[in-house]
Amino acid sequence: MRYLKGSLFVLLFWYLSAYLVASPIIPFPHAVFDYLISFDTTGGLHVDLVYSLYRIVVGLGIALSIATPVGMLIGRSRALDSVISPALYLLYPLPKIAFLPVFMVLFGIGDLSKIVLIAVIVFFPAVVSIRDGVRGIPHQYLELARAYRLSPRQMIGDIIWPAVLPRIFSSVRITLGISLSVLFISESYAASHGLGYAIMNSWVMADYVAMYGGIVVLSMLGLSLYAITDSLEHLLVHHGKTA
Amino acid sequence: MLAISNAGVDYAGHIAFEHFTLSVEQGSTVSVLGKSGCGKTSLLYAIAGLTPLAEGAIQIEGGRDSCGIMFQEDRLLPWKRVIDNVLLGLPQSYRTSAEELLELMGLQSVHRKYPHQLSGGMRQRVALARALVRKPRLLLLDEPLASLDEQQREQLQDEIKRYVAAHGITVLLVTHSIREAVYMGSRIIVMTPKGISFSLYNDNYLDEDLRSKDALFQMERVLRQHVRGVPCAI
Numbered sequence: 299m300r301y302l303k304g305s306l307f308v309l310l311f312w313y314l315s316a317y318l319v320a321s322p323i324i325p326f327p328h329a330v331f332d333y334l335i336s337f338d339t340t341g342g343l344h345v346d347l348v349y350s351l352y353r354i355v356v357g358l359g360i361a362l363s364i365a366t367p368v369g370m371l372i373g374r375s376r377a378l379d380s381v382i383s384p385a386l387y388l389l390y391p392l393p394k395i396a397f398l399p400v401f402m403v404l405f406g407i408g409d410l411s412k413i414v415l416i417a418v419i420v421f422f423p424a425v426v427s428i429r430d431g432v433r434g435i436p437h438q439y440l441e442l443a444r445a446y447r448l449s450p451r452q453m454i455g456d457i458i459w460p461a462v463l464p465r466i467f468s469s470v471r472i473t474l475g476i477s478l479s480v481l482f483i484s485e486s487y488a489a490s491h492g493l494g495y496a497i498m499n500s501w502v503m504a505d506y507v508a509m510y511g512g513i514v515v516l517s518m519l520g521l522s523l524y525a526i527t528d529s530l531e532h533l534l535v536h537h538g539k540t541a
Numbered sequence: 542m543l544a545i546s547n548a549g550v551d552y553a554g555h556i557a558f559e560h561f562t563l564s565v566e567q568g569s570t571v572s573v574l575g576k577s578g579c580g581k582t583s584l585l586y587a588i589a590g591l592t593p594l595a596e597g598a599i600q601i602e603g604g605r606d607s608c609g610i611m612f613q614e615d616r617l618l619p620w621k622r623v624i625d626n627v628l629l630g631l632p633q634s635y636r637t638s639a640e641e642l643l644e645l646m647g648l649q650s651v652h653r654k655y656p657h658q659l660s661g662g663m664r665q666r667v668a669l670a671r672a673l674v675r676k677p678r679l680l681l682l683d684e685p686l687a688s689l690d691e692q693q694r695e696q697l698q699d700e701i702k703r704y705v706a707a708h709g710i711t712v713l714l715v716t717h718s719i720r721e722a723v724y725m726g727s728r729i730i731v732m733t734p735k736g737i738s739f740s741l742y743n744d745n746y747l748d749e750d751l752r753s754k755d756a757l758f759q760m761e762r763v764l765r766q767h768v769r770g771v772p773c774a775i
Binding site: 438439441442443444445447448449452456457460461463535536 | 590591605614675
């Protein structure tokens with residue numbers, strides 16, 4: 299319902315802009331939706347969607363599977379934190395998108411360079427957030443774990459992992475927007491598939507209806523990923539409801 | 542069961558307590574009273590191995606593995622269901638014992654619930670079940686009933702008393718409530734940072750009507766004076 303209200307508001311704004319500007323650069327929404335639902339004319343937008351989805355999911359997956367253990371380790375060990383955190387702070391503010399040409403040279407112009415770029419961008423906020431999550435675990439729980447003689451494995455499974463899980467979901471939510479922007483930019487260069495490519499290609503061909511079709515699909519992709527993240531969090535995280 | 546000799550705890554120059562010596566027999570319940578900051582909780586934590594000793598020694602029959610502890614706050618993990626909180630760190634072979642304990646405490650219908658779905662009294666009962674499912678020979682209680690209302694507090698006092706008496710569990714109870722100390726303890730000690738300042742044996746502690754007996758009020762009066770630092774005779 300909340301998504302429906304938001305979509306209606308955007309649609310209304312879009313109609314108003316198309317009416318006021320009265321130029322092909324802003325087509326009416328119904329023209330774009332007509333284009334999207336007529337399968338024959340969509341060219342390969344569904345294929346582009348699959349490519350983009352693949353790149354973003356794999357990039358996020360790689361980033362989180364490295365950031366989670368690293369964040370947990372430096373959150374628990376002051377010695378490791380004193381070595382790794384300064385390096386993180388040094389690299390975190392760098393505009394990683396500037397490394398796209400480097401990644402293209404190193405990993406080629408295919409999927410890998412785009413996936414690596416997304417993974418690198420997501421990694422930094424995720425690792426800092428998970429580290430802070432581990433540090434923020436109430437000392438009472440750590441004391442409880444010691445009092446009940448939990449093994450290191452039980453400590454991770456029963457205390458640390460569930461305590462940082464909400465942080466991981468927050469990181470995903472925060473970095474999803476950045477990932478989509480980065481995906482768009484990376485697919486604009488030397489790519490032959492992906493939503494970024496489709497949008498930029500339509501723009502060059504002055505096919506504004508197709509361009510907006512790509513933008514709509516990209517935003518639906520973002521919305522779906524946010525909805526999936528929320529649903530997974532609802533399913534897996536229970537302590538948000540703590541009294 | 543428990544022998545503490547000349548023990549002391551020091552937090553980076555701040556002495557929590559020192560020169561503490563106490564011997565506790567199997568099956569007895571020792572209530573520890575004292576002013577705030579006299580080191581009661583530090584003593585309990587030192588026995589549980591959560592705080593290192595600066596001096597002295599603590600010997601527990603069966604070692605620290607035979608200890609169970611219940612904290613002032615329930616410390617239930619909010620992401621675990623009630624049954625999984627009770628089974629924290631234990632293999633599934635304890636499941637039947639955990640279910641039996643929950644049933645004994647009238648919590649049979651809340652196994653699958655999360656802690657935020659329970660009342661304060663129920664949460665403390667779950668915390669008690671978590672401490673008892675390990676079959677401790679020594680149970681350490683750090684003001685576990687302080688946050689409960691009087692009715693729940695008395696009900697849980699009775700449940701703990703009945704259970705530890707039936708299973709021969711030795712208990713060390715830290716409390717601020719003099720009445721609770723007298724009602725629960727076969728022995729009541731008044732602690733200061735320099736050791737034990739007063740000790741009293743309560744021969745009537747198994748009496749179920751103790752709450753309404755004159756003996757309780759008399760012991761309460763004497764102990765209140767000693768906690769205040771004004772000794773008087775019984």
